[in-house]
Amino acid sequence: MTSSRQAYPSDVSDDEWVRGAPYLTLLREDAGQRESSLREAFNGLRYVVKTGAPWRWMPHDLPPWEAVYQQAQRWLTAGCFEQLSDDLRALLRLASGRSPEPSAAILDSRTLRSTPESGERAGYDGAKRKKGSKVHLAVDTLGHLLALHVTPADADDRAQVGHLAQAVQATTGDSVDLGYVDQGYTGEKPAKAAREHGIELEVVKFPEAKRGFVLLPRRWVVERSFAWATRFRRLVKDYERYPSTLAELHMVAFVCLMLKQVARLTNG
Template sequence: MTTARKPYPSDVSDDEWLLVMPYLTLMTETAPQREHSLRELFNALRYVIRYGIAWRAMPNDFPPWAAVYQQAQRWMAAGCFEALAQDLRVLLRMASGRPPDPTAAIIDSRTLRSSPEGGTRAGYDGAKRKRGSKVHLAVDTLGHLLALHVTPGDVGDRTAVKRLAADIQDATGDTATLAYVDQGYTGDVAANAAAAEGIALHVDRLPEAKRGFVLLPRRWVVERSFAWATRCRRLVKDYERYAATLASFHVIAFVGYMLKHVAQIMQGA
């Protein structure tokens, strides 16, 4: 599909759109109230997340910002991107010769500094010395999204394990039995919360003779996943009024990277 405008680097490709369209079509294309192309609305949403603009700063060659915002809210409320992320992860795992559902996960968190929009729900993370929101992330051993949720920055990593472990099992169909974590997840609270969901925590510790940066086995995978997300400028700080929006924007960012890889596999098939 071509548009009258010049393309942006964040635009979805034809192959990617074939993959994503069935998940975003909440009603038929011939519905009388539809005024804007679904593909253009999706491109505009990707543009907002990738380049970190305010909604009202939407380029004039996209649909009006209000239309993009409203459609994005419908997609997020319907769980479209979570469903797409799960299916893309299965495709990428099978293409890599892995079973569809993983038995191991990697868990970590990062704290995003607050902005005036999200300041009312921000918390102070003493370990990172930041006030903001904390993104708790679980990925498989390839770095693909399994589960994600957002809390105030003062919520400890151990406290978040129970919900994250339940989300992991929901995403994998209870196949996960092991999760790699760092030393922030030590102790009985985290271990018992994970064990209640059938997951054993494996704490990767820094060597005692550490000097400088040390790459920990397995743990670097989730750090790379966070690095993928930070390429989206909307995700380098907490610019969102609602925690659910911040979580959904992270899911959309991960969907973008997985879409690209699946499309490349399709082209080479």
């Protein structure tokens, strides 16, 4: 720890901070306008995302919520978490004996219920019977984040394929040539949208003799990634005023997950 306070379970560990600090240091540590340490600001951001606490309910032994919020906005505007996510993902892939950039991705979405903060932009997902927002996600075959964006819940998943495919290729340098999807993405329109960005869609279908729960090949990976996200209480519902904020906090959460995995590799 860099302070004398008692640690919170959400605090960044020493090993994680060593890996993440170079990406989050936008100014020198001795910059005159800095009143709180970067590490403590990151701890504050992690506390909010992990516990779901409102910004103004930041514990008093962390930096003032305004300072944490403003620093988080600087990091997000500068794309710090995107850069950190890309490098952590490559490192974890290399550690598992794979190439740094994936050749396959898995696409899916989940619907988050709206709250008073997000209700004005919410849509109704008839299939899930929820009013809220959809998080459209693309991960590699290890479940690590490649791309995501947020729409109202009534948005058609198939109409989002082109947007996701473009973002995936921008992130990976056009390395992905195969995308796994469920039957909700069936049809020529999503296939054509993905093909325009060099990705062939493969629909993973349920077996005809399905009985009870069936673990679908490849498809379970993205479901696990969504489950990882639900460990962060701020992401269980859509508490954000803007869809961009919801997407950005998902990015922060996945960075936290990957930092922990890399720290385990370092200590293992």
